[in-house]
Amino acid sequence: MTTLTTNTLSVDLNLQRREFSLQAQLTFPERGVSVLFGHSGSGKTTLLRCIAGLERASGEVRFGTETWQTGQTFVPTWQRGIACVFQESSLFEHLSAQGNLDYAIKRARTTVSPAEIHQVIEMLGIGHTLARRPYQLSGGERQRVAIARALLNKPRLLIMDEPLSSLDDKRKQEILPYLENLKEALSLPVLYVTHSMQEVTRLADYLVCLQDGRVRASGTLQETLSSMDDVAGLGTEAAVVIEGEVISHDFQWHLTTLGFAGGELRIRQHDRVIGTGVRIQVLAKDVSLALSEYHDSSIVNLLPCQVDAIAAADDPGIVLVRVLVGSTPLLSRMTHYSASSLQLEPGKRVWAQVKSAAIL
Numbered sequence: 001m002t003t004l005t006t007n008t009l010s011v012d013l014n015l016q017r018r019e020f021s022l023q024a025q026l027t028f029p030e031r032g033v034s035v036l037f038g039h040s041g042s043g044k045t046t047l048l049r050c051i052a053g054l055e056r057a058s059g060e061v062r063f064g065t066e067t068w069q070t071g072q073t074f075v076p077t078w079q080r081g082i083a084c085v086f087q088e089s090s091l092f093e094h095l096s097a098q099g100n101l102d103y104a105i106k107r108a109r110t111t112v113s114p115a116e117i118h119q120v121i122e123m124l125g126i127g128h129t130l131a132r133r134p135y136q137l138s139g140g141e142r143q144r145v146a147i148a149r150a151l152l153n154k155p156r157l158l159i160m161d162e163p164l165s166s167l168d169d170k171r172k173q174e175i176l177p178y179l180e181n182l183k184e185a186l187s188l189p190v191l192y193v194t195h196s197m198q199e200v201t202r203l204a205d206y207l208v209c210l211q212d213g214r215v216r217a218s219g220t221l222q223e224t225l226s227s228m229d230d231v232a233g234l235g236t237e238a239a240v241v242i243e244g245e246v247i248s249h250d251f252q253w254h255l256t257t258l259g260f261a262g263g264e265l266r267i268r269q270h271d272r273v274i275g276t277g278v279r280i281q282v283l284a285k286d287v288s289l290a291l292s293e294y295h296d297s298s299i300v301n302l303l304p305c306q307v308d309a310i311a312a313a314d315d316p317g318i319v320l321v322r323v324l325v326g327s328t329p330l331l332s333r334m335t336h337y338s339a340s341s342l343q344l345e346p347g348k349r350v351w352a353q354v355k356s357a358a359i360l
């Protein structure tokens with residue numbers, strides 16, 4: 001039986017619509033970002049709405065020791081202590097950014113101290129926007145003010161439904177570092193809906209993959225991304241995420257070496273300080289396998305490893321091979337023909353050539 005701590009959200013929900021049904025049984029971690037990921041129409045928003053009490057499914061929703069929903073009980077949304085951020089920021093246009101924040105502060109569940117207000121404004125980098133009205137802000141700034149307003153409400157659960165999807169790629173890149181800061185600083189659970197693999201790999205601690213209203217996979221980011229059944233449908237976006245650390249910088253060749261459980265990777269020089277913990281993404285399409293350690297290739301990363309599993313991918317001619325570098329899984333996307341020519345099978349010792357890896 002799961003022990004529910006004060007911030008643990010657990011749901012067991014069923015919803016029947018004419019052409020769609022949702023069935024979800026999940027327990028989310030008590031802090032960190034849980035991403036709900038899946039194709040359009042898979043039920044991500046519906047699940048969030050049911051958790052928030054904006055829509056009524058049958059079943060149960062519990063938050064810590066509180067019961068939000070059972071057969072007999074249905075706590076209204078406003079009593080659940082949830083704040084939501086949606087695709088389009090819903091700022092009050094007649095108020096300045098500061099006015100929008102004040103609105104939340106006045107209605108917050110508990111008193112908001114000046115230090116907390118300062119911290120939220122700093123964390124989201126919106127100090128320069130406070131006197132402006134929403135129409136005088138860029139899309140990214142509006143979303144940052146909307147997130148600040150949600151936080152100043154002092155919620156117990158923050159729900160973000162595709163908060164970046166209305167922004168162009170440049171704005172997304174601007175706002176992602178703020179969300180990463182937030183993720184480190186917040187002690188409350190965040191439910192975050194997206195269908196962007198980039199947002200998954202940068203922000204998720206916990207990942208729930210939904211397909212046709214069913215939970216196809218759920219677990220920590222690393223577990224879920226290295227489970228080939230779950231990533232097979234991602235095609236060329238299939239990737240693993242590795243937690244590592246900056247070990248050294250090579251100024252002559254402009255390379256940075258990152259260490260992780262089982263090995264080291266060299267990437268283009270990065271300005272992170274030595275010893276900094278980093279999250280690294282390695283795409284399966286950037287990993288090839290060789291039977292011997294040869295050095296006549298342009299690829300700088302050659303890692304000894306062992307084949308762990310082989311699975312069909314999204315295309316009949318392609319397979320995904322999972323190898324273990326020490327205890328760290330890597331995925332390699334290759335043709336069926338190559339896997340067969342190399343006679344790859346679980347347990348076989350091989351060398352992984354990693355073409356490129358990126359700090360997220």
Ligand SMILES: Nc1ncnc2c1ncn2[C@@H]1O[C@H](COP(=O)(O)OP(=O)(O)OP(=O)(O)O)[C@@H](O)[C@H]1O
Pocket residue numbers: 017019020038039040041042043044045046047195
């Ligand atoms: N109010 C509604 N009434 C009836 N059907 C709905 C309603 N809202 C959504 N649906 C349907 O329920 C299914 C799940 O929709 P939902 O919006 O939860 O998916 P999603 O994964 O969030 O999609 P997207 O990524 O496009 O936002 C879809 O088939 C959708 O057409």
